[in-house]
Amino acid sequence: MQDRVLEKTMEPALAVSDLNVEILGENGAFPVVSEMSLSVRPGETVCIVGESGCGKSMTALSLLRLLPDSARIASGSIRIHGEDFLAMGGRQVEDFRGDKIAMIFQEPLTALNPVLTIGEQIAESVRQHRKLGKREAFARAVKCLELVQMPDPARRARQYPHELSGGMRQRAMIALALACEPKIIIADEPTTALDVTVQAQILGLISDLQKRLGTAQVLITHDLGVVAEIADRVIVMYAGRRVEECSVYELFDNPIHPYTIGLMGAVPRAASHDGEAQTAPERLTDIPGTVPPLWDLPKGCAFAPRCPRASARCLEERPPFIEKTPGHFAACWEHDNVR
Amino acid sequence: MVAYIVRRLLLLIPMAVGMVVVTFGLLLLIPGDPASVLLGQEASPEAISNLRNALGLNDPWYIRLGTYFAHLLQGDMGRSIFQNQAVSEIIAGRLGATIELAVVALVLACLIGITLGVIAATRQGSLVDTVSMVFAQLGVSMPVYWLGLLLMLLFAVTLGWLPAIGRGTPFPEAVWAALTGRPQVLLDSFAHILLPALALAANSAAIISRLVRTAMLEVLREDFVRTAYAKGLRRQRVIIRHAFRNALLPVLSVVGLRFGALLGGAVLTETIFAWPGLGQLTITAISQRDLPLIQGIVLTFAIIFALVNLVVDLLYAAVDPRIRLG
Known part of the structure; x- marks a missing residue:
């Protein structure tokens, strides 16, 4: 408890302000992330939730300046431990990556080099940032694999990615990210590509490691179950913008934005058994319509065309992202009418 | 791995046999005749025919082919018609x-x-x-x-x-x-x-x-x-x-x-x-219709090529750990 109080007075490890990312398409540039701000303190986990195409992966990649050539950061700032990451030159960015801030990718089979052993890939990172010799770096790599509870780590370190199962590969990916003990971890859908049973294990591992190492974490996901499991704070994204931001408890108890509520209703819940007559499971609600293409966003609120509460104003004017109740932000004109 | 290499080397044998047969067949089909080239344009038809008999060129094709294989098994690739030297020696000198x-x-x-x-x-x-x-x-x-x-x-x-x-x-x-x-x-x-x-x-x-x-x-x-x-x-x-x-x-x-x-x-x-090198030799041999020499050269090239491919396959497996040979 005391740690949490202390954490709240600490400087954020990662502070993003007004980030705008655009993609250069055939007909010019269009925004994929607009006015994204977030801050994460040591020991805190912020989850970014949204559907495919909402800009969450682009946000994650921007945090390490790993955007593809077709995309670029148009404006905004990213501060890592108070330092301006976007102003840094190539060498310094390389020094920061892996050492101060690291990323766990979604699909470990393609994210790992097929012709190098797991141990070599982890050791590489250590040798780059810590200037260790080959043997020491490899020993350190084995230690990292132990940390992520890889069975038989010394043997696995000498194996290639294709020789490992999906869960083990993701553990290797996590070990890779943690090799130099970065204080900030960005995880882009780390469990999406895994079997359900393995998902739970990996999530537990990530959670555990965070408690032990006190890292500041940003976890991207589309799965509200993951959010419930692991998040301290949640940001909900839609069409490249934040639509809601609050603590995880607030999200599930008092969601404000109609999109968030729609997402909640779409989560399957098991029917309740109370010994006697079972209550029939509620129908899953679905949100009618589809996410608008980012190059052709509607005027006004991007969600308005699909929103059950939309008013004329919603279709004309984009609602600002403001604090509705203490610590709880949302972008909605009609939030008072939602509940 | 060793078993794989041995298997590939053994496969060279049917490949070599095939090469010899195909080359032989092709050489049978092309016009021109070493005896005429050797004796020149002025030679009489009898002289040419006698030389052909002496060189075994008038024997039926299966006898010629069979004889060639029999000699090949002993490491003898025949004698060059024009250079009066064992084909294997000629090739070895220029390979x-x-x-x-x-x-x-x-x-x-x-x-x-x-x-x-x-x-x-x-x-x-x-x-x-x-x-x-x-x-x-x-x-x-x-x-x-x-x-x-x-x-x-x-x-x-x-x-x-x-x-x-x-x-x-x-x-x-x-x-x-x-x-x-x-x-x-x-x-x-x-x-x-x-x-x-x-x-x-x-x-x-x-x-x-x-x-x-x-x-x-x-x-x-x-x-x-x-x-x-x-x-x-x-x-x-x-x-x-x-x-x-x-x-x-x-x-x-x-x-x-x-x-x-x-x-x-x-x-x-x-x-x-x-x-x-052999390249220059090949052109000369073909223009002269020096059959044993041509066959010897083609066979040599074929074996070299097959060996190079074996090396490439081994290198491939060495570079990419996902490849399992055999």
């Missing part, structure tokens, strides 16, 4: 020169091709990229004999920097000479081999550079390259250790195939530069 030329050409082709390809890929769309690809296009379009003559004209005749024709001391001896205090012998060997090897290499260098460029561009888009950057590795390391090692795989297969093409191209190059 070294061709292999030397083909190997140096392959090394040059790889060095030039890979360098150009990697540079073009990492600076995609830049001037360097365009210029490299123009060179590649030229290299593919120019016939080797024409390029050979051009190089000879420029460097040997006009500038006088390099010798025009002939071969220096064979490399094994030249290296030994250099190690025992006579480096000029090795330099001389290099000087002689440079122009023919360049002419021979141009085509392959062009093909390899385009292939490397394409493979690199694809690999650079892969997720694991992004992971490598995410780890904070220096760009050079990412390109060489992560991207290139994966781009190497398709390139390796092509390199093996190109060696076969180099052996073939050597025929023209050797003629132009008077390089004393």
